Structure formats: C-alpha cells, structure tokens
Amino acid sequence: MEINKLIRENIRSLTPYSSAREEHFSEDGIFMDANENAFGSVLDASLNRYPDPSQRQLKNEIAKDRRISPNQIFLGSGSDEAIDLLIRAFCEPTRDRIMVCSPTYGMYSVCAAVNNVEVVEAPLTPSFQPNLENILNQGTGDLKLLFLCSPNNPTGNCLDGQKIKEILENFPGIVVLDEAYIDFAVTNSWLSDLSKYKNLVILQTFSKAWGLANIRLGMAFAHPEIIEILSKIKFPYNVNGVTLQTALEALPKKANMQKIVRQILTERERLKHNLLNFSFVEKIYPSDANFLLVKFNGSRKVYYFLTQNRILVRDRSNLTHCRNCLRITVGTPEQNQKLLDTLTHFSEAP
Numbered sequence: 001m002e003i004n005k006l007i008r009e010n011i012r013s014l015t016p017y018s019s020a021r022e023e024h025f026s027e028d029g030i031f032m033d034a035n036e037n038a039f040g041s042v043l044d045a046s047l048n049r050y051p052d053p054s055q056r057q058l059k060n061e062i063a064k065d066r067r068i069s070p071n072q073i074f075l076g077s078g079s080d081e082a083i084d085l086l087i088r089a090f091c092e093p094t095r096d097r098i099m100v101c102s103p104t105y106g107m108y109s110v111c112a113a114v115n116n117v118e119v120v121e122a123p124l125t126p127s128f129q130p131n132l133e134n135i136l137n138q139g140t141g142d143l144k145l146l147f148l149c150s151p152n153n154p155t156g157n158c159l160d161g162q163k164i165k166e167i168l169e170n171f172p173g174i175v176v177l178d179e180a181y182i183d184f185a186v187t188n189s190w191l192s193d194l195s196k197y198k199n200l201v202i203l204q205t206f207s208k209a210w211g212l213a214n215i216r217l218g219m220a221f222a223h224p225e226i227i228e229i230l231s232k233i234k235f236p237y238n239v240n241g242v243t244l245q246t247a248l249e250a251l252p253k254k255a256n257m258q259k260i261v262r263q264i265l266t267e268r269e270r271l272k273h274n275l276l277n278f279s280f281v282e283k284i285y286p287s288d289a290n291f292l293l294v295k296f297n298g299s300r301k302v303y304y305f306l307t308q309n310r311i312l313v314r315d316r317s318n319l320t321h322c323r324n325c326l327r328i329t330v331g332t333p334e335q336n337q338k339l340l341d342t343l344t345h346f347s348e349a350p
C-alpha cells in the first residue's frame with residue numbers, strides 16, 4: 001500500500017510551520033527567537049518557554065516502554081486530535097469518505113462532519129462484531145479511512161482478532177484501530193503487529209486506565225510515513241509542557257496503573273453480578289472495558305430515576321442494536337453501591 005497516494009494533494013505538498021529552535025538548537029542558549037517572556041512568568045514555575053514541539057523526551061520514554069521507535073509515535077491533545085488530523089490528512093472534503101461500524105464512539109462521525117467528509121456505515125453484527133462483507137465490498141477509491149474500536153465503546157467487547165486481520169489485509173485504505181480501553185482487556189494490543197501493516201494506525205490514550213483524562217494526552221502509533229504527515233499538520237505546540245511533564249512522571253508508575261485496573265475489573269464483575277439480580281435488567285453485554293452496556297426493560301424510566309437521584313449514566317438507547325441500553329462506567333465500591341441502592345429504590349417505587 002502506498003500511503004502517499006492516499007494523502008490529500010494539498011497536505012502532501014504542504015510546507016509545515018517550523019520554529020527556529022527546531023532548525024538549530026533547543027537546549028543551552030540564549031533564546032531571543034520566539035518572543036517569550038525572558039523575565040519568567042507571574043508564577044514560580046518555569047512556564048515562560050514554549051514546550052518542545054516534537055515532544056522528543058516523552059516519545060523516547062513511550063517508545064522504550066512499547067518497544068517501538070519514536071518515529072512511530074504521534075502525541076496529541078487527546079486521541080480526539082489524532083482522529084481529526086487523520087481525517088484532515090486523508091479525506092478531501094465533499095469527495096472522500098470514512099467508514100465506521102456502529103454502534104461505536106461518536107467522535108469519528110463528528111470529526112468527519114466538521115471536515116465535510118461523508119460517513120459510510122457498516123454496522124456491527126448483533127453480537128457487535130465487524131461485518132466483513134459489508135466492510136470489504138465498498139472498496140471504491142474514495143473510502144480512505146476505516147475506524148474500528150476494540151474494546152468497542154459503547155458495547156465493551158473486543159473485536160475478533162481474525163476479522164481485524166482480514167480487514168487489515170484487504171481494506172484498500174487506512175485502518176484506524178482505537179484501543180482507548182485496551183489496558184482493561186484480556187486480549188493483547190495490536191501494537192506488536194504494527195510493523196506488519198503499513199495501513200494500521202493504533203490509537204491509545206492516557207484518559208482511561210491511566211486516570212489522566214484532564215491532561216489531554218492521546219497517542220497514535222503507525223508507520224513513520226503516517227506519523228510524519230500527522231506531525232506536519234498538527235499545531236506546533238499541540239501538547240503543552242505541563243502535560244508532557246505529568247506524563248513523564250506517570251509512565252514509571254505503570255504497575256500502579258495496572259493495580260488500579262485490577263480493582264476496576266473486580267468492581268465491574270461485582271457490579272455486573274448485582275445488576276443481574278434486578279428483574280428490569282434484561283441483559284448485560286460482555287465487557288473488556290471499564291464500563292458495562294446494560295439492557296433494561298424500559299431504560300428511559302431507569303435513566304430518569306437515576307438522574308433524579310444525581311447519578312448520571314450514558315443513554316445509548318438510540319444507537320444501532322442498543323435499544324433500551326444504558327452505558328454505566330464502573331465507579332468506586334461506594335459509588336457502585338449507591339447505584340445499586342438507587343436501583344433497589346427504583347424497583348420498589350410505585
């Protein structure tokens with residue numbers, strides 16, 4: 001597959017913004033090139049200098065941890081930034097299209113809409129697996145990106161590995177595999193297969209298992225040619241220095257993250273077990289993530305009752321195959337107990 005042929009013409013020929021510090025030296029010097037405040041900032045912290053636009057230090061640390069090369073890593077303001085940039089890099093507005101497999105994460109379609117790019121639907125099967133015939137038989141040249149999400153949001157399940165493999169080998173465009181919830185899953189990340197597939201982009205994030213949603217840091221892993229394109233079109237300082245520093249402090253605490261993940265998984269199973277005792281809970285879908293998709297007998301009433309009791313869950317009942325479904329994020333033991341108690345009150349309400 002030739003990545004270059006899939007890229008929009010104007011992006012291919014773009015000369016990116018370049019800072020003087022990128023072109024010459026970025027450490028040890030007198031910096032009078034970027035109109036920063038040389039006297040410092042109103043705060044004690046040294047926030048007066050622009051952050052490293054190439055995020056070298058953090059990329060090196062992530063590369064070591066994942067056993068990949070830094071030039072296979074893009075860092076953005078959440079993985080949402082990578083989603084937007086991928087669409088902007090590959091899809092000519094009003095002409096090219098993306099494919100999504102609903103029910104899935106809403107940002108793919110929102111970013112496409114912002115960029116005036118049409119979305120083709122290839123719905124998941126009722127057991128929430130990719131429909132290969134549907135996905136692979138639409139292969140006209142204007143279908144540039146396919147978004148797959150595994151574990152999928154809002155269904156919680158992992159997509160079948162064999163199906164992903166077939167898609168990677170046969171889809172004529174770029175396959176974006178969103179692994180936002182991979183740290184909660186039993187199955188392995190596709191990262192170890194990254195160099196096998198030139199058309200594979202893997203998205204991961206610090207927002208979920210790492211518990212750092214606030215710092216807005218997402219990662220895209222791909223062939224260096226794709227990473228180069230994304231880096232070319234991003235805002236120069238798209239990840240701020242406070243975020244870079246925080247992530248550098250977080251990375252050595254991976255064991256801590258994994259311990260919290262185990263607690264979340266324990267709570268998820270307890271929550272699932274207890275929810276199944278309610279007569280108005282019809283079904284709970286298998287989850288490899290930190291949430292449960294729960295099918296109720298009358299989700300509207302449940303949703304309303306919960307919000308009245310200041311418990312907010314996600315109403316997914318309008319999505320494909322998700323009628324009467326609410327998506328519930330696993331909380332702390334206390335929060336989960338509160339949810340269960342509230343549902344008990346609901347069942348006793350007249």
Ligand SMILES: *Cc1c(COP(=O)(O)O)cnc(C)c1O
Binds near residue numbers: 079153
């Ligand atoms: C939460 C989530 C993300 C993460 O987005 P960030 O911008 O990194 O916070 C990405 N994809 C899916 C499917 C998600 O559920």
